[in-house]
Amino acid sequence: MSIFAIADLHLALGIDKPMDIFGGRWANYMEKLRNNWIGAVKEEDSVIIPGDISWATYIDNAYEDFKYIEALPGRKIISKGNHDYWWTTASKLNKYLDENGFKTISFMHNNAFSIEDFAICGARGWKCPGEDDFKKDDDKIYKREIARLELSIKSAQSVQHKKKLVFMHYPPVTSRSQESGFIDLMKKNEITECYFGHLHGEGIKGAIEGFYEGIKLKLISADYLDFMPLLIQPK
Template structure:
């Protein structure tokens, strides 16, 4: 089993959110992702998608996008991004009866000795006007990551953490999310969220404090799933 990752699919069956505001490379980006996906991912492979799956606002509007992903090769684990407003309760997501998609929500999944866990995270790359509200969300996401990591730790083996937001602060230093990865001895961390030239300037990758870090924003990888194992 090979493991791939790609974030920020930004599928848009409603055709209301063109992504070329981030550059002309986003023109026909959905077709690029699907074509590149089919070239490298096999039916038995695992694909990790840490957030910003669909521009849909409601779950019934996201179904078409989710079905397109469901039909692609591989088993997919999907996490929530800041634009996934359609994201719903676990019971409603499970009732979609998607064949190849699993949703990451305060849990973890194990495949061939690899435990996959994670959460959305929160944005420490920008200032927020409402500091108290920001802190509340930040701490809630930290707790969700802890729950997921504890679940993964019970299963043993290698730990891969999916985050949507980078686990670094506004000056590029590891934040509390990254410290938690170290505490639980995570092996790999993937994240997305950063787009365009301005966003890509904030990308940090490589082996950082014994954690292998990958930025897997789709445009950062030229809309190609990245093999991480």
């Protein structure tokens, strides 16, 4: 079993939301993603998708997007992004999966998952203090998301002898951040790998990749990966 990851699918099968307005890389992106995914991922593999799954505003409008994901090989673990307006409570999301027969999809929300030798944990995250658009109102959300990541990590700690991997939608730190409670929390819990999305276009220039304070950081936005799921842990 292998573990893959890719964020920011931005599926729009149930609504009219053309993505090619954001650049030529997005032309026929859903077909490209499907072909790449089928070519790389096997049924026994797992794919982590940290946020911005569907442009749907309500969960019922996201049906075609979830159907698209369900039809792809592998187990999929989904967490929330800033554009996932359809996201509701964990109980309602799980009920939606059951009612529609989506058996290969799970939601990560204040919880964690065990995949062989690894514990999968994460949270949406948020912009960090020091970034240009960080306002007073952002501080409350920032602290709440740190608390959500802590809950997920604590859930992962119940599975002993597993290496913990963190997946976030927002980057845990950028070149403009003055501080990051996400990084501090990961260091405290001896987490050495974090994968994130959210950044596109010019925003990619603010990404920090490679090792940062002992943590391996990797951007996995779908367009950045050219819509090819990234192999994180081979079998």
